[in-house]
Amino acid sequence: MSKPGHNILGTLHPADFLQNYWQKKPLLIHGAIPGFTSPLAAEELAGLACEEGVESRLVEFRNGAYLLDTGPFDAKRFSKLPKRDWTLLVQDVEKHLPELAAILDRFDFIPHWRIDDLMISYAVKGGSVGPHTDAYDVFLLQASGRRCWSIAEHYNPEIVPGMDVKVLKEFKAEQEWILEPGDMLYLPPDVAHEGVALDDECMTWSVGFRAPSLRDMFLDLSEWLYQRLPEDVMYADPDLAVTEAGRGEISAHAFTRMRALLRTAMNVDDGILDGWFGQFMTEPKPWLACETSENTPARDMFHSRLASGDALVRDTRALLAWRSSSAGTVLFVNGEAWDAGGDLEGLLELLCTQRRFSMPLLEPYLHETGLALLRRLHEHGALHFASMVETDNG
Secondary structure: OOOHHHHHHOOOOHHHHHHHOOOOOOEEEOOOOOOOOOOOOHHHHHHHHOOOOOOEEEEEEEOOEEEEEEOOOOHHHHHOOOOOOEEEEEOOHHHHOHHHOHHHHOOOOOOHHHEEEEEEEEEOOOOOOOOEOOOOOEEEEEEEOOEEEEEEOOOOOOEOOOOOOOOEOOOOOOEEEEEOOOOEEEEOOOOEEEEEEOOOOEEEEEEEEOOOOHHHHHHHHHHHHHOOOOOOOOOOOOOOOHHHOOOOOOOHHHHHHHHHHHHHHHOOOHHHHHHHHHHHHOOOOHHHOOOOOOOOOOHHHHHHHHHOOOOEEEOOOOOEEEEEEOOEEEEEEOOEEEEOOOOOHHHHHHHHHOOEEOHHHHHHHOOHHHHHHHHHHHHHOOEEEHHHHHHHOO
16 A cells, blocks of 8 residues: 555656656646645734744835845734735744644655755735745645746746845746646756746745755864864974975975875764764754753653553654664764664654654553653653643643
8 A cells, every 4th residue: 555645746656756757857746635725824824924933034026126024024014015926935834833744744755854844935916936946856735826837947047136035037937837726846956937826815835855055064074073083183294304494385295294184084984974964964953953851751650651642742843864784773863863772773763754653653662772762852852742742732
């Protein structure tokens, strides 16, 4: 039986999608979620954009230019907007409204650690952010209203200078579609596109993927390695020759010593690189970090709560991934690497792919090491007891 999330590709099998479309060419899927109705009202999205710690943007098109304003916004800001030609965009919605995180599970044919966030945009008629490109993959699900999408795979990458929003200077559509609720468009990186709202109450859900640039990866790796270099290793020249002095020239021998020293720092084995990458790819945005718990039950009480039917749920801000190698099994948790022992691979898979964990699901792993890991995740804020979450949500 195919997994529930796979029907979002319509009749296309996930393997066919990955082979023929993923990071290769766009794909339009009519009725990706038949009868889809957004559970989120425009007023709720606007309210979210007014909160501290929520990343939001407002784009208006006025006098031939796109104007950008960033949140948090005052509620009065929205009452002063014109009747058309503006768009509100809110990032990481599923981390602020956990009930919307289930939409991400429909994309389980992509590794979970690659999924970045659910961004939701709301626009009135004519609303757009202009023709542009993204450096990452994105699925654009129409949630309400209609939006016209135009794309081009061949274009001039020059952008309009001096504008708040990066908009292509020239854009000639090669394909165009009108998406209605439940329709979805997949776009690989660097495909030029523009979406224009055809109605008021136009809402689009965008599922984006983590795709760090080589520059960002190299910078983070260099800083990571820097913290692990010994402080007392200095440039040294015990073989210094008198012929190297007196002319103000850096000698060939000095360059040789420098290269040898720096190459010792850059001589990184695969295990170190793999460990860094797992931590790098699970590092959360600072304002979306999990809050540690000071009320983690003791071991026996923790087990008793599970046995009584109180399930565990994963915090939607928690970024988890795992790897197994000859050196052992590691769980990556919000930018940290935890040694998970050698008998917990089944539990790690559950933790990284599911959102709710009941006693029957966890029972095979509720031995000493399994319970210790679950309690540590609870202390870290990555897991919560469902009863507490439901109480907090009223």
